[in-house]
Amino acid sequence: MSMQRICIVGPGAIGGMMAVHMQRAGYDVSALARSTKVAEINQKGIKLLDGGQTYTAKPKAAVDARDLGPQDLVIVTVKAAGLPWVAEHLQTLSHPDTAWVFVMNGVPWWFFHGFGGEHAGTGLQSIDPGGVLSTALPADRIMWGVINCNVAIEIDGTLNHAHSNQLQLGRPSGSLNGLDTVANVFRAAGYNTDLSPTIRDAIWGKLLVNMTFNPLSVLTMATTDLLLSDPLVRDLAIKAVDEGRAVGEALGIASGPSGAQRFLAPTKPAVSAKTSMLADFERGRALEVSPLIGAVVEIANLVGVSVPFTKALYGLIRLRSQISAQTNPI
Structure with a gap:
């Protein structure tokens, strides 16, 4: 071909x-x-x-x-x-x-x-x-x-x-x-x-970071290194990642390291970078809320896995997105 x-x-x-x-x-x-x-x-x-x-x-x-x-x-x-x-x-x-x-x-x-x-x-x-x-x-x-x-x-x-x-x-x-x-x-x-x-493994492995850092970055307006430098924010990120891993594991998906392994003992230092969602927010664009975190909540409900921290993040970023859309209509 x-x-x-x-x-x-x-x-x-x-x-x-x-x-x-x-x-x-x-x-x-x-x-x-x-x-x-x-x-x-x-x-x-x-x-x-x-x-x-x-x-x-x-x-x-x-x-x-x-x-x-x-x-x-x-x-x-x-x-x-x-x-x-x-x-x-x-x-x-x-x-x-x-x-x-x-x-x-x-x-x-x-x-x-x-x-x-x-x-x-x-x-x-x-x-x-x-x-x-x-x-x-x-x-x-x-x-x-x-x-x-x-x-x-x-x-x-x-x-x-x-x-x-x-x-x-x-x-x-x-x-x-x-x-x-x-x-x-x-x-x-x-x-x-x-x-x-097994492309779903790769999708889910990247999703665990995106579903956590994208909403957090918009809610705080912080780059990824700053998010990880705050122990309370880092703890929230760990909990959300572990909830996402549990959802993936319920479907037989290999999701990679735990939240603590990713963020408490990383193999590389945190990079100062803006997430794609933060870049979209700053440019007044619509936020990818549903594919990055809303779908995780929907799948969690489907497979019967409790995800309270993820649901809290979802609610906050969904509201932030709604207000942003009213302020900056596309």
Whole structure:
């Protein structure tokens, strides 16, 4: 399967960096985005600071998928709220062999597809009310990426890659069919890419950090190192992570180290970084509350695991998000 024509859907921090490096690697890269982002890309391209070097790419950018045509690989890097918009355009960007890769945070709409024992097939109302996404974006077609890559958007729109470029790719079914071809594209662009037959483990392992630090960062306006430096906040983070681990374990998910192992005896010093949710909050954007923490509460209720600290965080950040939306309507 040829992988020459690539479209990045939602070229923000993560997707923008992919666009730059994939174009540098020789691929024919385009971008599908909202009108303001398209105007920005068409005017000045995408500028990336990475490893002490400055790179600029100018992929063809469009609001309408018909202006880009069918692609060999479509990489979706939008926030969860943008998925209905993606579903409107994805078929136009595709031919029968087009690979769809979603590189996103949080619990996906297909989480219980062929998984979960007695809960298999359960739809998550916090993520996909009415099953709209499950119909439009069928799990059998999906490849999923879990990325560890810190990229910030500076005031002038420049992307600044601070650290990490690790990616895990998998399918909801656990099959590795076709993944290596896609992984080679990411590898050519400089990403350390591994294949996973248990992608839910990777999703949940990253989720434990996101469901904790993202809400805490917005509630306190603090970077991750400051959150961990306060013993009371750190203790809350430990408790929330351990609740999340218990939910995952009830479904047979290997969630990695405990909260204490992560935050009391870390293998690396805490990095001073803004979470993606804090960056969105500061820019007046909608917060990814449901996929990062609301779905955890829904799944906890489903499997009968008590998560009082997680529920408290969920209530607080949900209210903060509602007030923010009223103050900064999108």
